[in-house]
Amino acid sequence: MVVMERTGWVQMLHCISQHQGSGGENTLTDSFYVAQLIRQQRPDLFKLLSVMPFEFFDVGVESEQTDREGKVTQVCFNNPSRSYRLNVPLESVKPMFEGLKMFQDLSWQKRIMCYKMVNGDVLVFNNRRVLHGRRGYTVTADSTRTLEGGYIDWDEEKAVTIEWGASHA
Template sequence: SKIYCRTQKLWGSEFKDQLPNIDFGKVLTDDKELYEWMRKLEIYGLVLLKNAPRETGQLKELSKRVAFLKKTHYGETFTVKSKRDPNNLAYTGLKLGLHVDLPFYSFAPGIQMLHCIEQYEGEGGENDFSDGFYVAQLTKERAPEEYKTLETTPIDFWDVGEDVIKFHKVIPIYMFGTDNDGELQRVTLNQQSRDSHMRVPLEQVTPFYTAMKNYNDALYNNSIRIKMEPGDIVCFDNMRVLHGRTGFKMNQSGSRHLEGGYIEWDELRSMQNVMKKELNIMD
């Protein structure tokens, strides 16, 4: 239920000129700035923090202002760098399609953070973002039968490999997850970890792929693209905002180094309530 959540403001491609920017240092030292960051993150699902130190460990410091980082089979944080033997497409220079992270978790991370420590100076390496809830709303208005298909067709997401620990995760889930009132709560789409096998009658396969392709196309038509600068930390709602990356040529024009991590919405909303009371905020 969204009864204790803020009203979200959905957005399309026009949001690039409206993306909230907040100074990282102020969030660490000023409770009012911390509250403002949390408030805007819940409303828009995407906030950019500026001027963080260009070294690892900053996501842990940021998470301490809320609670703590969520651990996954990649550990407490993860490094996004090109590898010779990658176990994830993110660790290459290839394009990453719009997706949410870790869709194969029953309780997927609520908030993702990506800290740009070093940026690729050549062409490419930009980040794409799209409001999955906004595009779902457009789909419901323009093609309600396709919305229903994505809401009711189960698909499997999986991941197998070894990082901090060995893992083999698989879960069936709907692309559009709703609550008992039919309100959208979670968008789940990740072509890199979607299983090609479907547990549905054959006649349901083509309608699903048609609906998914149209939704995916609409995500790009309503997306924004930014090239993060060293010291930027982009924070976004992993249940709502899909992210991707344009490709770049490895070992040319320098390298690209990001650190990633997750925080849970329960902890952030809890800290919002604490700050609201301590700062005597009435909103």
């Protein structure tokens, strides 16, 4: 999530009430898969997207991140909150926008899952890998949509799992 200094690994969304009518489906995309497609089709744009930082209105700088072996480890992408400023050399501006457009287009084309939650559903996913959003819907006087969300750091989840496993062995 680009609004946090440290992106939570595990995100949970609890559906309290779902909009009755068409629309409101959650959309989920495997951003690592999309990044891999870009790496295969346009390695130049992949490299640019993975090393250039992006500024967001709400907090600092994020980018597609890779480890020493070039494996994607995190993707932060949220066009509505991305700053209009690109802190890149002039010759990189056009390729950067080309890469962002390719990433967005592939994210919509390669959407892995589209699911309309029902009251009581809880959606749990890796927030550093899965891009999530929702389809539009029309609000009416008798229909609301309420989701409550939260985050858990991966280290906390691992510690609880290890502790629980040891106490139940």
